[in-house]
Amino acid sequence: MSVEPLVATHVLEYPYTRSVGPVIGRFLAGLKDGRIEGVRAQDGRVLVPPTEYDPATGEAVTDEWVEVGPGGEVTTWAWLAEPRSNNPLDHGFAWALIKLDGADTALLHVVDSLDESAMRTGMRVRARFRDEREGLITDIEAFEVEP
Amino acid sequence: MTEPITVVTSPVRLEYRYTPGVAMSRFLRHIAEGEIVGQRCPRCSKVYVPPRSGACPRCGVPTQEEVPVADVGTVTTFCVVNVPFAGSLPLPYVAAAILLDGADIPITYLLQEVEAGDVRMGMRVRAEWATPEERTTSIDHSIRYFKPTGEPDVPIDTVLEALLSA
Numbered sequence: 001m002s003v004e005p006l007v008a009t010h011v012l013e014y015p016y017t018r019s020v021g022p023v024i025g026r027f028l029a030g031l032k033d034g035r036i037e038g039v040r041a042q043d044g045r046v047l048v049p050p051t052e053y054d055p056a057t058g059e060a061v062t063d064e065w066v067e068v069g070p071g072g073e074v075t076t077w078a079w080l081a082e083p084r085s086n087n088p089l090d091h092g093f094a095w096a097l098i099k100l101d102g103a104d105t106a107l108l109h110v111v112d113s114l115d116e117s118a119m120r121t122g123m124r125v126r127a128r129f130r131d132e133r134e135g136l137i138t139d140i141e142a143f144e145v146e147p
Numbered sequence: 148m149t150e151p152i153t154v155v156t157s158p159v160r161l162e163y164r165y166t167p168g169v170a171m172s173r174f175l176r177h178i179a180e181g182e183i184v185g186q187r188c189p190r191c192s193k194v195y196v197p198p199r200s201g202a203c204p205r206c207g208v209p210t211q212e213e214v215p216v217a218d219v220g221t222v223t224t225f226c227v228v229n230v231p232f233a234g235s236l237p238l239p240y241v242a243a244a245i246l247l248d249g250a251d252i253p254i255t256y257l258l259q260e261v262e263a264g265d266v267r268m269g270m271r272v273r274a275e276w277a278t279p280e281e282r283t284t285s286i287d288h289s290i291r292y293f294k295p296t297g298e299p300d301v302p303i304d305t306v307l308e309a310l311l312s313a
Contacts, residue, residue: 006172006284012161017154025151032149086160135152 023052026065032135036127038103040064048103069100070127071146072107079116089142094119098143100127112142170201173213175284181276183218185250186210193251216249218274220293221301223253223310227263239263245272245293246309260294269300 020028023039027050030037038048039061046066047054054061077096083089088110097106112128113119125143133139167175170186174197177184185196187210188203194214195203203210225243228235241263244253258266259275272293276282282289 003169004172005166005169006175007164007166008285010163010165012159012163014159015156016159017156019154020152022151025153028152028155029149032152085162135149136155 021052023050023061026050028135028137028139030067031129031137031139032133034129034133034139035067036069036100036140037065038068038100038105040066045104046102047105048100048107049105066102068102070129072098072100072103072125072127072143074111074119074121074123074125075099075106076121077111077119079119081116088138092116093142096125096143098125109137109140110142111145113145118145168200170198170210172284174198175286178286178289179282179284181279181282181289183216183247183274185214185216187212187214194249195252196247196250196254214249216247218247218276218290219296220245220247220250220253220272221306221309222258222266222268222270222272223306224268225258225266227266241266243272243293251309251312256290257292258294259292267300269303269306271296271298271300 027037036048037050038046039050040046041054041061042059046068047061048068050061052061053059075097077094079092079094080087081092083091083093089112092115094111094113096109096111098109099106111119111125124146126146127140128142128144130139130141174184183196185194186198186201187194188206188208189212190206190208191203193203193205194216195210196216198210201209222243223246225241227239227241229239231238241258242255243258243266244255246253258272273296275291275294277289277291
């Protein structure tokens with residue numbers, strides 16, 4: 001009898017449902033409509049993604065919403081050469097913080113660049129929305145490099 | 148304008164490769180052949196089914212001697228399951244600790260072909276094997292469940308003694 005240990009592939013999976021609250025809820029509804037919105041903090045800065053409280057001061061944000069983007073600037077990034085099956089793209093891409101036009105904070109998302117050598121801090125990118133949107137952050141399929 | 152989103156569903160998914168190790172792999176390969184084979188400790192002589200990583204957890208010595216045991220045994224303790232989960236069997240059903248004849252440690256397995264209220268400590272049960280074609284190195288595929296043999300129960304004192312010395 002073989003003495004090689006057996007190996008089996010297992011999958012552990014469960015759906016996880018969470019409530020998002022009024023601020024993220026409106027942000028996601030905007031994405032479903034193909035729009036990116038931020039919320040204005042009491043000091044006038046625009047937070048994207050929006051939060052219920054200003055992370056810098058802990059104060060409640062205002063109820064003023066501001067449409068931002070869809071273009072923006074990469075403030076920092078990390079290249080992922082070999083995506084796993086659960087990553088958003090099936091080829092190499094960058095995870096990046098993107099400060100959208102009109103926003104004062106940066107959003108973590110995907111930059112669909114052809115290769116790493118095209119990536120630069122400060123580069124211009126633009127949101128590519130999916131045709132069918134559900135009200136999720138993945139309604140933005142990726143950010144494309146602006147020509 | 149779309150109404151605010153209230154909830155999002157984020158599937159949590161983990162894909163992983165599991166290896167049961169050398170001793171358990173031997174056990175599972177025997178299962179695929181329709182045999183239940185444990186390992187005997189050379190020091191305390193206890194027969195572990197399934198083998199515990201190829202070593203006696205009590206004595207800490209390797210257990211290299213393979214010992215076939217019966218596919219018939221005795222219910223030592225059991226649990227009546229009343230809580231459903233996705234894909235669960237019709238409720239209630241019974242998960243039992245079964246001390247196979249020739250083994251010193253019980254295995255836990257599904258009991259069927261018996262009402263939950265009729266299961267007893269000391270009940271004699273037998274493995275219901277899948278066909279040779281259906282059997283694999285997964286025990287779930289190979290032994291469908293255990294069911295009563297109809298033999299007289301083992302006296303409760305004998306069961307308790309086995310439990311205490313396990």
